[in-house]
Amino acid sequence: MEFYEVIKNRKSIRKYTAKKVPEDVLERILEAARWAPSWANRQCTRYVVVDDPALFPNIVSGIVVGWGAPMLIITCADPSNSGHKGGKDYYMLDAxxxxxxxxxxxxxxxxxxxxxxxxxxEDSVKRALDIPxxxxxxxxxxxxxPEENPLKSLVGSAMRSAIRADSRKPITETVFRNKYGRQLK
Ligand SMILES: Cc1cc2nc3c(=O)[nH]c(=O)nc-3n(C[C@H](O)[C@H](O)[C@H](O)COP(=O)(O)O)c2cc1C
Structure with missing residues (x-):
């Protein structure tokens, strides 16, 4: 898929088929994550790939278990191996x-x-997966x-309207030129 198409087509998916993720596909995805930029190239992020469904209830809420994905990926990071500047912790960004x-x-x-x-x-996840x-x-x-249209799979109509996953603020509201608040064009 073309890059911008991928960006536009990605949606949060909250209902999955039971079909397993092939190992070669998983490896390509993890390889993409490996090439991410990070603070001073410290690469403080670690992933735990969990494909044992018995562990799922110890990791995520029952709602998420009910989405039926065959796999969970847990992203964690070591704050001491990233930047701290101006009151900001960059491990969150790195991850x-x-x-x-x-x-x-x-x-x-x-x-x-x-x-x-x-x-x-967080504590339950760490315990379940031996995360240091x-x-x-x-x-x-x-x-x-994905099993179905991601909007349809949102839990309940209240959540659907609260999240409004298909909408984004217009660029006129989020991007400025030269001075904050000055229109781009
Ligand atoms: C940092 C972050 C945390 C999120 N946490 C949750 C969450 O706990 N549960 C959930 O259902 N969606 C969560 N989301 C998904 C957002 O609701 C979703 O990205 C947003 O509504 C836009 O929809 P889209 O991803 O389909 O474009 C999270 C997204 C981000 C970026």
Whole structure:
């Protein structure tokens, strides 16, 4: 798929088929994540690929387990191996960029993902997967083949309208030229 098509077509997927992700596809996706930029090229991000469904309930909420993905990918990072400047911790960015490489590569392979920032308990995830104390769990994503239109698969109409996943703010509201607030054109 052409690059901009991948960007436009990617959507958070919240319903999956049981079809397994082939190892060669998984490897290409993880390779894309490996090439992400990072603070001073420290590469503080680590991934745990979980394909044992018995572990899923210890990692994500029941809602996410119910989405039926055959695999979860857990993104974690070592804050002490990234930058801290002006009150900002860059490990979150390092991990986020790398995760987005992974997510876009997955979309290019026809696979679905969904950033999960809130539907897991960090301590439980760490315990379930033997993640060392110094690591922070930044995000989780299911990985698998999408079952249906992602908008339809959102849990409940309230969530659907709250998330409004098909919309984005116009560029006139988000991009400025030379001075903050001055229109691009
Ligand atoms: C940092 C981050 C955390 C997120 N956490 C969750 C989450 O816990 N549960 C969920 O269903 N979606 C989560 N999402 C997905 C967003 O709701 C979704 O990206 C947004 O509504 C736009 O929809 P789209 O991804 O389909 O374009 C998260 C996304 C990001 C970037």
């Amino acid at each position: 986020g960029i790398s995760m987005e490489h992974l997510i876009l590569a997955a979309a290019a392979e026809g696979l679905g993902t969904c950033w999960i920032g809130g539907m897991f308990d 104390e110094n690591m922070r769990v930044v995000a989780v994503t299911p990985l698998g083949y």
